[in-house]
Amino acid sequence: MEEVLKEQTVKLTPKDFQTDQDVRWCPGCGDYSILKQVHTILPQLGIPREQIVFVSGIGCSSRFPYYTETYGLHGIHGRATAIAAGLKATRPDLSVWVVTGDGDALSIGGNHLIHLLRRNFDINVLMFNNEIYGLTKGQYSPTSPEGMVAKSTPYGSIDHPFNPIALALGADATFVARSMDRDPAHLQQMLLRCYHHRGTAFLEILQNCNIYNDGAFELFTEKATKKEHTVFLEHGKPLVFGEQQDKGIRLDGFTPRVVSLKEFSKEDLMIHDETDINKAMILSRLYEMNDGEHVYPKPFGVFYMRQRPTYEDALQQQIEQVIAKLGPPDLNKLLRGRETWVVE
Amino acid sequence: MAKRTIERLQEVVIKFAGDSGDGMQLTGGQFTNTAALVGNDLGTFPDFPAEIRAPQGTLAGVSGFQINFGSKEIFTPGDQCDVLVAMNAAALKVNLNTLRKGGTIIVNTSGFDAKNLKLAGYASNPLDDGSLEGYNLIRIDITKLTREATADITDLGLKEKDRCKNMFVLGFLFWMFDRPMDYTLQALQNKFAKNPSVLEANVRALKAGYNYGDTTETFTTRYRVEKAPMAPGEYRNIMGNQALALGLVAAAQKSGLKLFLGSYPITPASDILHELARYKNFGVITFQAEDEIAGICSAIGAAFGGNIGVTTTSGPGMALKTEAIGLAVMLELPLVICNIQRGGPSTGLPTKTEQADLLQALYGRNGECPLPVLAACSPADCFDTVYEAVRIALNHMTPVIFLSDGYLANGSEPWRFPTADQLPEIKVVFAEPRTNGTPFLPYQRDERLVRPWARPGTKGLEHRIGGLEKEDITGNISYEPENHEHMVKVREAKVERIADFIPLQTTEGPEQGEALIVGWGGTYGAIKAAVQDLNEQGYRIAQTHLRYLKPFPKNLGEILHRYPKVIVPEINNGQLIKVLRDKYLVPAVGINKIQGIPFTKAELVQRIKELVN
Numbered sequence: 001m002e003e004v005l006k007e008q009t010v011k012l013t014p015k016d017f018q019t020d021q022d023v024r025w026c027p028g029c030g031d032y033s034i035l036k037q038v039h040t041i042l043p044q045l046g047i048p049r050e051q052i053v054f055v056s057g058i059g060c061s062s063r064f065p066y067y068t069e070t071y072g073l074h075g076i077h078g079r080a081t082a083i084a085a086g087l088k089a090t091r092p093d094l095s096v097w098v099v100t101g102d103g104d105a106l107s108i109g110g111n112h113l114i115h116l117l118r119r120n121f122d123i124n125v126l127m128f129n130n131e132i133y134g135l136t137k138g139q140y141s142p143t144s145p146e147g148m149v150a151k152s153t154p155y156g157s158i159d160h161p162f163n164p165i166a167l168a169l170g171a172d173a174t175f176v177a178r179s180m181d182r183d184p185a186h187l188q189q190m191l192l193r194c195y196h197h198r199g200t201a202f203l204e205i206l207q208n209c210n211i212y213n214d215g216a217f218e219l220f221t222e223k224a225t226k227k228e229h230t231v232f233l234e235h236g237k238p239l240v241f242g243e244q245q246d247k248g249i250r251l252d253g254f255t256p257r258v259v260s261l262k263e264f265s266k267e268d269l270m271i272h273d274e275t276d277i278n279k280a281m282i283l284s285r286l287y288e289m290n291d292g293e294h295v296y297p298k299p300f301g302v303f304y305m306r307q308r309p310t311y312e313d314a315l316q317q318q319i320e321q322v323i324a325k326l327g328p329p330d331l332n333k334l335l336r337g338r339e340t341w342v343v344e
Numbered sequence: 345m346a347k348r349t350i351e352r353l354q355e356v357v358i359k360f361a362g363d364s365g366d367g368m369q370l371t372g373g374q375f376t377n378t379a380a381l382v383g384n385d386l387g388t389f390p391d392f393p394a395e396i397r398a399p400q401g402t403l404a405g406v407s408g409f410q411i412n413f414g415s416k417e418i419f420t421p422g423d424q425c426d427v428l429v430a431m432n433a434a435a436l437k438v439n440l441n442t443l444r445k446g447g448t449i450i451v452n453t454s455g456f457d458a459k460n461l462k463l464a465g466y467a468s469n470p471l472d473d474g475s476l477e478g479y480n481l482i483r484i485d486i487t488k489l490t491r492e493a494t495a496d497i498t499d500l501g502l503k504e505k506d507r508c509k510n511m512f513v514l515g516f517l518f519w520m521f522d523r524p525m526d527y528t529l530q531a532l533q534n535k536f537a538k539n540p541s542v543l544e545a546n547v548r549a550l551k552a553g554y555n556y557g558d559t560t561e562t563f564t565t566r567y568r569v570e571k572a573p574m575a576p577g578e579y580r581n582i583m584g585n586q587a588l589a590l591g592l593v594a595a596a597q598k599s600g601l602k603l604f605l606g607s608y609p610i611t612p613a614s615d616i617l618h619e620l621a622r623y624k625n626f627g628v629i630t631f632q633a634e635d636e637i638a639g640i641c642s643a644i645g646a647a648f649g650g651n652i653g654v655t656t657t658s659g660p661g662m663a664l665k666t667e668a669i670g671l672a673v674m675l676e677l678p679l680v681i682c683n684i685q686r687g688g689p690s691t692g693l694p695t696k697t698e699q700a701d702l703l704q705a706l707y708g709r710n711g712e713c714p715l716p717v718l719a720a721c722s723p724a725d726c727f728d729t730v731y732e733a734v735r736i737a738l739n740h741m742t743p744v745i746f747l748s749d750g751y752l753a754n755g756s757e758p759w760r761f762p763t764a765d766q767l768p769e770i771k772v773v774f775a776e777p778r779t780n781g782t783p784f785l786p787y788q789r790d791e792r793l794v795r796p797w798a799r800p801g802t803k804g805l806e807h808r809i810g811g812l813e814k815e816d817i818t819g820n821i822s823y824e825p826e827n828h829e830h831m832v833k834v835r836e837a838k839v840e841r842i843a844d845f846i847p848l849q850t851t852e853g854p855e856q857g858e859a860l861i862v863g864w865g866g867t868y869g870a871i872k873a874a875v876q877d878l879n880e881q882g883y884r885i886a887q888t889h890l891r892y893l894k895p896f897p898k899n900l901g902e903i904l905h906r907y908p909k910v911i912v913p914e915i916n917n918g919q920l921i922k923v924l925r926d927k928y929l930v931p932a933v934g935i936n937k938i939q940g941i942p943f944t945k946a947e948l949v950q951r952i953k954e955l956v957n
Contacts, residue, residue: 074810086642
């Protein structure tokens, strides 16, 4: 314990988290920015490098552990969440991070993701969403929009996409947030929020694949359009957006409406409440309300957060209860069982 | 009172059969425990339908429990039954072929009414049409007598009283085989402590069954099976899956590591999960995962964290875990994968036994993907073999496949259990923290080709591992052609080198002889009984039974070449035999049975004779 405390006082820098391996993502990939923001926040956590583990599956994003000087496990496709669950169940002392992509987490690994979320291990899940399969070279993904022309959909995708935020809320996640590669300050803030949430933190990070799906998110990332098409969620604050910060989201019953602040005051707007699951559900579908006529912004920030006992805490508690009831382990007693007989 | 005689028998096989709701497993279990406590050697095998409650009275709904107990050494649950208990017409129909000619049938006549006969597909009542001539038929209206015995218990309905039928039968058999009722009375006391009326009804039914034998003058012969000459010591009865669970806990305790089981329910492996879930006070963590893949992947995560990772499953689950097993081979982390084999392929025969997953265990992965494979040979041996599997996994940093099967998993036998200090030590060495700045090399191997195990949380050992091919020593990703070939060979050599750390193969029977019977897994008892029988008849047959299927013990080739004939009986279409022919170029011949049921001694004796003569 003393050792750990001493270590915490040693000041680490982002450079301490770089490995000797060449980063092999395509030049211009959004992953570089995410890697940089993670390396920036890790020294701020106040924990030594050896207490941190990055677990990943398969895909471009899943190369992440090789580039971070902590413990790391590059697993198999879709299973990082399951691997991380076993690690955290047995080693609650570690800070466990899962790095995954839209294909890895929502397609092949969809099952493990929802079960991780409902069990609420204290694990941070960073899902890089580029709405495409990059490593397998350009097939549509479970988050690709309908109609997308990709290698495996030359006539346009007929698949209806997942809404990752709505999915995580539906799976009873206790922390659900969205950020983007092109907003370093916001991303850093969200990463720190993930770390400080006790329970599974699900962070969707919109990430540009400049090779197979370039510009998929430019509406939200480019200066010219960002303010009109994004709304940043802050707990207790009204939902205001627009080039001149002159628009807001107002609830009309359960239906959100875009209103002009020339007609309404800020007090009339929807006030963001991270602890309100119903509001979070509404916000998760906000951008889907774009119908050509009404322009709705895409929300970024923490949609929802609540406290619920973590799996590993409940597990530890149960072990202690059983020990209190049955006594400490006695292997000889266990091997003997209840009924024995002696042969002379 | 009529004169009673007591006849002494060396060995008796009883099969309890009834509707799956008739409580035959419980009855068999009680008879078994009493047999064990009076000192018989024994072997048991339950035979239940895959359906939890198939329609009452149908052939599909018949549940059976077979016990072989004796005053001599017992190796199997027995070929043919001496006594068949049939609680209804369907139970008789399904099991009559397992009864020896002249054997005893105890029937509940109430189970042979028009409806039951129709459901069982009998055109006429076998109890009356002469078709059971040649058997000793004992007819008892068990339903009626049980109701009479419990008549004045007013707060139970007829349905609840009828549930005590099995205790009547048990009481009758206790009388017939001259066994004490004490153990079962105590067990009932424990089971129904909170329900005095149900307890009373069961006790009365049990005693009524016993007294029925005692007072009804038609039964003049009772049987006695004396104590078996067993090695001195303290014994308990144990089932295979139970032994496996205890072996895992014992290995965790002896190694000082935490045990983590990631598992998804599947027949016939689920009982391991149930058993281990009870041992939370041993720090055992059981994680009922969302699927088979998460079962093994969570165990890999636990192993990376420095714990004993285990996953348990059966054939279809093994198929799903395949990719993750490959990952564990690449990561070179300790992991134990238990496959309780059942009839395949696909969903196959979930409740029946087979040993057809050997080739899957040895070869069933993409790429060159070697790992050690061990198989248990009896219910109690599941303890020793899984303990050994954990030892190998931890000491050699490798996933290990442990094979059992439905027959071993649910079968039981007396077990001279060890004490904790009699168990071999399991020494685990983790890589030491380093502060001098020299890089940690996760794939630097020792003389056994074993890489270090670095627990997360250890200072200075931060490292990354994964499923991509690694560069030798550093573990960095490498696609270099020569490096890949080298790593494939090193992983194979590492597993083969384990042969230096396991016992040499032993044989039972003559050093030289007419034939060697080579077996593995659950066939041990049947082969042993058959070989003993043959040698008593003047043959000179030896037996060797393999626990280590990869790597093979170093002297196996020499043993195989010592005999003019090598015979390989297997409950599959010939799998070990392929491996032996491949590796040792021996002209081995197989005896194969693929019916979802174990070999009988008689059929092995006959087939071996045919092959030797």
